Amino acid sequence: MSDENRPHIPVLLRPLLGAVSPISGLWCDGTFGAGGYTRGLLDAGAARVIGVDRDPSVFEMAKAWRDAYGDRLIAVEGTFSEMDTYAREIAPEGLDGVVLDLGVSSMQLDQSERGFSFMREGPLDMRMGNTGPTAADLLNTADEGEIADILYHYGEERASRRIARAIVAARPLETTKQLVAVIEKCLPRPKPNQSHPATRSFQAIRIWVNDEFGQLIEGLEAAERALKPGGQLAVVTFHSLEDRVVKRFFLARSGRAAGGSRYAPQQDAVEPAFELRTRKSVGPDEQELQDNPRARSAKLRVAIRTEFNPAPTPREGLGLPAPVLKGDR
Template identity: 65%
Template sequence: MEAAPHIPVLLRPLLAACAPVRGVWVDGTFGAGGYARGLIGAGAERVIGIDRDPLARELAAGWLPGFHGTIVLRDGTFGELDRIAAEAGAERVEGVVLDLGISSMQIDTAERGFSFQKDAALDMRMSQAGESAADLVNGADEGLLADILYLYGEERASRRIARAIVAARPVATTLELAGIVAGCLPRQKPGEKHPATRTFQALRIAVNDEYGELARGLEAAERALAPGGLLAVVSFHSVEDRMVKRFLQLRAGRMGQGSRYAPEVGAEAPAFEMVTRKSVEPDEAELAANPRARSARLRVARRTAAPAGRVAPRELGMPVLETSRTTGGRTRR
């Protein structure tokens, strides 16, 4: 079996927090298959992998048959992982792992348009279908672009950058967009992130509806997991981590449950118990082996027998575009 091309982030502490690993697991962000392989190696009987990127299936073609059905790969998004797991024959799901954001294989494939390091068409579509980053950059009005950059990328110069993008249209390539953004911001100092980092992050999140998918994926994991099953989520930036943290706090009954003197009437039974008290970060050894892990955070929780519930996006701290604007002939909210 061929080696995986990329190192799965925080795999060692994830497996330690979830030990003993057993039964059927769902890897909702399959990528190059690193977590799936790690789970099988740690004792999982079967892993159902899910990915919306056709590249994942291409990469798996050479090694997946060697696992003789213990790892299977299904097309789709992790927002529908409960349905996909059921259709794959999983009667009981003992664990779900989600590795959020963009994968190394997507960044390193220049023609996908995720990176500003090499020139390529502005694409950024994980599924390689639907509206691209170029459609958004060239079709959205200035106000919507500014909102996306501010809410999804936490870019303070969002209005200035949006104005410059609109003035420069049409914008066709990654380096062209990166140059426009760099021209709006102070000159980069040694060691600082590239000035276009937040803009590219924001556009990627918008194109792929990553925050909406995360909210749906957390609820789908809650529906799929059997009592005692484990949910492990690796996030890479503050908004994602906040959403995961708030979801687990809400569903573990740690928020909005009143005080011991005046408990909330009719509160739902907790659907999760926290396994990791706070987020787990990479140690020095992992950072030395994989510098891209520097911003990673792991949270793990155990499913109870309580019925699955719902959490409103605003309760998760999910950024929401307030105004209705038009881009590429369709309305975004």
């Protein structure tokens, strides 16, 4: 079965629904995508779900099934970093839960015209929405040092300087295959079972284009503001950089990092806005790995909102990559 015809399976849906059970009230699916989490929440007992996505095309693709839920599904085109604004307009008393499925969706990867995949020929776009500069815009105008920093900090690419130098020399770049060819010339041919040489660079550039780490920390803070006491925040991550930020945010906002740690400087004690529901991250079981190999790196973390007021979270110590802390975007 080709990727285009393969059903889009929501990752870690079963453990997520189990972790936040019993499910009721108003929830926000901040990364609507193919609607898998939204449908799971509605079928499990949520009264209504606000489905948020910056990509307007996802709501068009949901027309085949969304009418079955009537007004229980509220579609909002926007970013999850503004979910508290959307929630306030719909339910001033606050949300009962928020789910976030971070990163690019398999649906977007499978659309060659979006330019996310190094396996497909397409325009060098990589935008999750329809606004802002494309990957081609940024790669063809940024200086070599900035590109190298992005590849190193967002993709953990050790050959970042070599690849950045080659990108600048090959400009203008317009397609995914042009970029892949540049990267492949800079790196040795992969051994069997090793990832493609372009994997880390494509990840880094996609994160850069969509300001994913800026959106992540703002989204976590927006969820904190939007949730009512007892409300739950469930976050699914797909790579170690994302998971590190989510883990440290939960630790900091549950009071566990207030006394300082090897990651963060000493901070004044704050009233904990979250209580950890999952002490450790939850990964896929063997059955899910068989059904959906893309789930192999996924991790789930869940926390419960307390009655204490939201508070600013110092960016230092959260594991955010250096370009974010420098105000890159």
